Amino acid sequence: MIRFQKKLWIGLLIMALLTPLGILVPETFKAGDAWGEWGIEKLEKLLGYVPEGLRKLADFWKAPIPDYNFGGEGASMTLQVVSYIVSGLLGIGICAFVVYVVSRFIARHGK
Amino acid sequence: MHIPDGYLGPQTYLPLYGVSIGFWAIAQKKLKKQLSLKHVPYLAMAAAFSFLIMMFNIPIPGGTTGHAVGATIIAILLGPWTAVLSVSVVLIIQALLFGDGGITAVGANCFNMAIVMPFVSYWIFKLIKGKAAGGERLAVAAFLAGYLGLVVAALVTAFEFGIQPLIATGANGRPLYAPYPLSVAMPAMILEHLFPFGIVEGLVTMLLLKYFLKHEPDLVYAVSDSSMNK
Numbered sequence: 001m002i003r004f005q006k007k008l009w010i011g012l013l014i015m016a017l018l019t020p021l022g023i024l025v026p027e028t029f030k031a032g033d034a035w036g037e038w039g040i041e042k043l044e045k046l047l048g049y050v051p052e053g054l055r056k057l058a059d060f061w062k063a064p065i066p067d068y069n070f071g072g073e074g075a076s077m078t079l080q081v082v083s084y085i086v087s088g089l090l091g092i093g094i095c096a097f098v099v100y101v102v103s104r105f106i107a108r109h110g111k
Numbered sequence: 112m113h114i115p116d117g118y119l120g121p122q123t124y125l126p127l128y129g130v131s132i133g134f135w136a137i138a139q140k141k142l143k144k145q146l147s148l149k150h151v152p153y154l155a156m157a158a159a160f161s162f163l164i165m166m167f168n169i170p171i172p173g174g175t176t177g178h179a180v181g182a183t184i185i186a187i188l189l190g191p192w193t194a195v196l197s198v199s200v201v202l203i204i205q206a207l208l209f210g211d212g213g214i215t216a217v218g219a220n221c222f223n224m225a226i227v228m229p230f231v232s233y234w235i236f237k238l239i240k241g242k243a244a245g246g247e248r249l250a251v252a253a254f255l256a257g258y259l260g261l262v263v264a265a266l267v268t269a270f271e272f273g274i275q276p277l278i279a280t281g282a283n284g285r286p287l288y289a290p291y292p293l294s295v296a297m298p299a300m301i302l303e304h305l306f307p308f309g310i311v312e313g314l315v316t317m318l319l320l321k322y323f324l325k326h327e328p329d330l331v332y333a334v335s336d337s338s339m340n341k
Contacts, residue, residue: 004327008156017161022167022178031170034177035299036289037115037273043290053279053287054117061116062208068166087209088166092159094208099158099200100151103193106139109147 016088020081027077065090112177112300113205116213118289120163121277123271128218134226138195148278150189153330155186158197162205169308174254175299177308177337180224181265183232183257183316188323190332201225214299223268232316236333244334245324256292257316258309262301265308269293269300 026032033042040058044050068087071079118125127332145173146154161181170178198223205211212220239252276286289296323331 004181012156012159012163015160019166021163026168026170026176029170029172031174031176032170032298033175034112034168035175035303036118036268036291036296037113046207047290049285051117051286051288051290052281053120055211057117057215057288058115061206061210061214063206063208065208066210068209084166088163090160090305091166091204091209093203095158096155096160097202098204099197099254100155101152102200103142103146103196104148104151106142107148107151111308 013058013089015083015093019088020084023075023080023084112180112224112265112266113202113212113270114223118213118275119207119216119219120219120275120280120288121215122278123275124215125182125220126259127271128256131218131226134195135199138192139195141192142196145190146193148195150325150330153189153279154193154197155187157181157193158201161185161198161201165201165205165211169311171303174195175303177303179257179312179315180228180261180306181312181315182224182228182264183236183260183312184319186229186233186260187201187236187253187256187316187320187333188331191229191233192337193332194233195225198225198229199231203341207292219268219271223264227267228260231263232256233333240333249324250321253320254313255312261309262304265304267301269296272296272300272317282285 016030038046040050040055043054065083066088069075069080070083070086075083120239164181165178167280168178170176180198182194182198185197187309202212202220202225206214206217206220233256235250236256238253240249243249243252271295272289273293275289279287281287320331324334328334
């Protein structure tokens with residue numbers, strides 16, 4: 001790996017360690033979900049009902065680590081912070097690996 | 112901006128799957144011609160970067176949260192088709208592993224953040240940059256490319272949300288999927304991305320471009336055409 005690339009990876013790792021800011025800062029400012037990304041319960045509170053089609057599709061997929069959180073909804077902030085960092089590291093590992101393999105395959109079959 | 116499962120009906124998510132798959136096929140063809148092996152490690156890093164920057168939720172005090180996407184800087188550094196590939200992979204992994212964005216909505220989310228955003232950003236960057244090879248003009252071009260790229264992506268997302276009540280209602284007249292009409296979805300999503308989220312995308316794009324121009328100028332696709340063929 002050339003030196004410049006090593007430097008970029010170090011930057012990415014530092015970024016991964018800082019990701020908990022992405023949950024702690026919104027918590028401090030009492031900011032909630034992104035617009036249009038409410039869960040079923042929140043939606044029921046907002047509307048007074050849950051759209052039928054939405055309810056049917058909402059559980060289409062059970063993600064193994066929902067919301068980058070290993071502890072589920074009642075998790076302590078400490079566990080959420082740790083989960084977030086671990087999810088970040090896991091995420092960049094998997095994304096980088098998949099993109100590396102796919103793009104290497106594409107590039108190799110080209111020039 | 113990650114649309115969850117259930118917010119879009121099949122009349123919307125199926126065609127958007129089609130569009131995204133079409134773009135992936137073209138991306139594969141284009142990259143086969145222009146991608147050189149030495150760029151492969153940077154593509155991997157670009158995906159990692161996009162994944163991470165989307166974890167930094169930015170709050171609107173007492174309101175919603177949002178985040179930058181990173182698609183603009185990837186499009187400027189490595190080309191828009193590369194951004195299509197790397198950001199799409201990120202969005203698919205976010206949906207599968209972390210439930211961030213729905214599985215039925217993968218086509219839509221990739222269209223908004225991995226197709227519309229990098230191309231709009233790239234065109235804006237090229238347009239404003241003109242023949243400039245450095246300096247203020249490039250910084251302004253980078254900022255506006257990130258800023259407007261994210262805002263347009265939000266606009267397209269809001270449009271997809273907002274047409275749901277028009278397309279599908281149940282027997283009782285209630286919307287079946289995303290409940291808010293265009294008149295609510297469009298201003299809500301566009302305003303929050305005009306300020307503050309778009310500003311963050313613009314600044315990140317501008318600062319990173321500056322860093323790369325200083326340290327590895329040959330890598331910057333949108334500036335030195337010698338780094339990759341057109």
